Amino acid sequence: MQGMAVTPQVEASQAAPKKYQFDFGEGPVEKGFTGVSATTRYNEKMGYGFNTPENMKNVTAAGTGVASDAVQFLAFGTKSENTFNVDLPNGLYEVTVTLGDTARASVAAEGVFQLINMTGNAATDTFQIPITDNQLNLLVTEGKVGTNFTLSAIEIKKLSKHAVMKPTIYIGGDSTVCNYYPLANSLQAGWGQLLPEFVDTETYQIRNMASGGQIARGFRDDGQLEAILKYIKPGDYFLLQLGINDTNPKNMTTEAEFKEIMRDMVRQVKDKGAMVILSTPQGRATDFNSDNVHNSENRWYRHSILALAKEEKVPLVDLNVLSSTYFTSIGPEASGKLYMPGDSLHPNREGARQLAQIVADDLNRQGFEGFMSR
The missing domain is CATH 2.60.120.430 (Galactose-binding lectin)
Structure with missing residues (x-):
């Protein structure tokens, strides 16, 4: 003070x-x-x-x-x-x-x-x-x-009068996850922005701490994780999805470095008694093969995220595979309409809504309270 x-x-x-x-x-x-x-x-x-x-x-x-x-x-x-x-x-x-x-x-x-x-x-x-x-x-x-x-x-x-926040879902991530403004009608959106549509918000509040261009080291070291650690408590969730920007050579993060930074964040949040849930990023709109099957399993350091979840015994939403299943079901043309014009990576508002629904469906299937399935 x-x-x-x-x-x-x-x-x-x-x-x-x-x-x-x-x-x-x-x-x-x-x-x-x-x-x-x-x-x-x-x-x-x-x-x-x-x-x-x-x-x-x-x-x-x-x-x-x-x-x-x-x-x-x-x-x-x-x-x-x-x-x-x-x-x-x-x-x-x-x-x-x-x-x-x-x-x-x-x-x-x-x-x-x-x-x-x-x-x-x-x-x-x-x-x-x-x-x-x-x-x-x-x-x-x-x-x-x-x-x-x-x-x-x-x-x-x-x-x-009680200085305690109600159960909270904290979200960490990059431009495919973060908020865009105006929140109610932005053309571009991240799935974290639309997740409240599929959460029991009478019980849980959502704090989306994701930001565009973010990498694991930046999220950990530049203040976003610090804010979460200040408030997170038993009964809260921390959904963490990174990797897209970490794979960009300009960010100079090897896959091994990425995995250990993510492990450090997982352990710090677990030490607060909260539930950490890892997520893999969805692929590009163009990740279809000649048979119109969408697959992006080798993108974004996904294999290290899967390995980390297993090693640290934390839940995983394999959004990469789950979204590919959905994109395959609707086909390349309809999938492309879920991304921003001329952009194969960033979802538009409806694309973010579909990804948020996929995340909530999977968490509901895994038995986590507060997430509503279709």
């Missing part, structure tokens, strides 16, 4: 509101929101503000309403002290973030990533977070270096 809240304020929090709304920038403030300028410094009396406003800047934004203006973070990084702080009674909260104009940005809070690679102006997403020190510390940070990291609005709703 970077801006200490005074004890009397915490004690008085029994009557505190269950919802907080902040509209950032120097433009008109939306009804029901509290206006916050880049110059608003945190103080104990207000209970909110920027920790270091000298590292903030008011900017315009192309959206409407709360998204018509924003603040820009001039200092950033998950460990940066240039945060927006809000005093909150301890408990579990739901935080909805609306960005300003930015190509790709991530949201961090409490020193770790919360949302990964939000793309496009006025992108909006929501996450749950347990507050245990009476204060939320949030900032917008790297999705893509060189772009502006901006924030238009946040809405904070208290869910429970």
Whole structure:
């Protein structure tokens, strides 16, 4: 916690509101929101503000309403002290973030990533977070270096006085798995983005920490695994699918190195008491032979993923083979329509939906709770 809240304020929090709304920038403030300028410094009396406003800047934004203006973070990084702080009674909260104009940005809070690679102006997403020190510390940070990291609005709703997240399905992966924005109607999608359609979301929340272009070493070392390890607990799942980008020579990851990095992540999560489930990536739209049979079993370090699952005694979704069976059943032309135009690797929204359904079907078949079969 970077801006200490005074004890009397915490004690008085029994009557505190269950919802907080902040509209950032120097433009008109939306009804029901509290206006916050880049110059608003945190103080104990207000209970909110920027920790270091000298590292903030008011900017315009192309959206409407709360998204018509924003603040820009001039200092950033998950460990940066240039945060927006809000005093909150301890408990579990739901935080909805609306960005300003930015190509790709991530949201961090409490020193770790919360949302990964939000793309496009006025992108909006929501996450749950347990507050245990009476204060939320949030900032917008790297999705893509060189772009502006901006924030238009946040809405904070208290869910429970107990600072424990409900059972959670964490997902790790690359561009075939990650979220694309707007979440509700993006043309491109990853199967992790569509998985909520096939999960009992009354019982489980889904945290998709996958990101485009990711490799095993990057996921482990650059903050995504750190965020998962901070919160994951017994009763949670961690679905991990990597390998596509690791096979690219530019990433200089041998198959043996890939396998050991994946093993390290598996063991770290198992040590937290959560269930790790490995997945193999689906193939390309063009992986059909002359008999119109789809097969991509030799792609993406798949054999090492299978071996690792066996050695570490963790469940496996062989999405590579399962998706090939599906693609073969519908044929090359229909399979091609499940990928982005002119792209044989990345699924479109319907393709991601089909892959998510295949993953959920297989997990349901294996007896895992929360996954709905067709």
